[in-house]
Amino acid sequence: MKFNHVKPVCPNSISRRSFLKTAIGTAGIAACAPMVFPCSAAAKKRPLKIGYLPITDATPLLVAYTLGYFSHEGLHVEPPVMVRSWKVLSESFLTGKFDLAHMLFPIPVWMRFKQNVPVKVLAWNHTNGSAVTVKADAGINRFADLAGKQVAVPSWYSMHNLVMQLGLQVQG
Known part of the structure; x- marks a missing residue:
């Protein structure tokens, strides 16, 4: 090589x-x-x-x-x-x-x-791949729909948590 x-x-x-x-x-x-x-x-x-x-x-x-x-x-x-x-x-x-x-x-x-x-x-070999996954029948189509719901992330230090925190912060 x-x-x-x-x-x-x-x-x-x-x-x-x-x-x-x-x-x-x-x-x-x-x-x-x-x-x-x-x-x-x-x-x-x-x-x-x-x-x-x-x-x-x-x-x-x-x-x-x-x-x-x-x-x-x-x-x-x-x-x-x-x-x-x-x-x-x-x-x-x-x-x-x-x-x-x-x-x-x-x-x-x-x-x-x-x-x-x-x-x-x-x-830094990858900058995407994070997603918010919900049940099809949960009625959740945007971050605002997560109000009052319980969510989980794989780790406090994960990109998934950053995406979730930023999305929820934008929605207040």
Whole structure:
């Protein structure tokens, strides 16, 4: 596979080309969450640690590791570590247990702008797919029809929740 040159994502950092190549090169197979990376000196001096949830969104990271893309670029990466919740993944990332992770897009946005954590979103591979689904006979045709109804979203940090919150906010 041939890739064009990509600039490093952190100022004055070592090249993270292999990650970008991997994310871009394998994005088409199934990723809808961003890959995030802390822009810190500590993360550059030791082997990279990857965290993931066992869902298809993690495919680019797992494929990159399995096919040796990281080592091909001279990076030492520990075997990816599976976790079972967004909360554990997020907290592990924030405390430095992981240097690289796939996350639901609102999580790194919250980290960066609400918690002032210097994270970088390296890839965002999909920007659609969220939907509000209702029973055909529920009589719900627009957000205003949800008044008084119980709704569910897959995760507080999901795009689904953002879509729902924005839609409901517009309707007052």
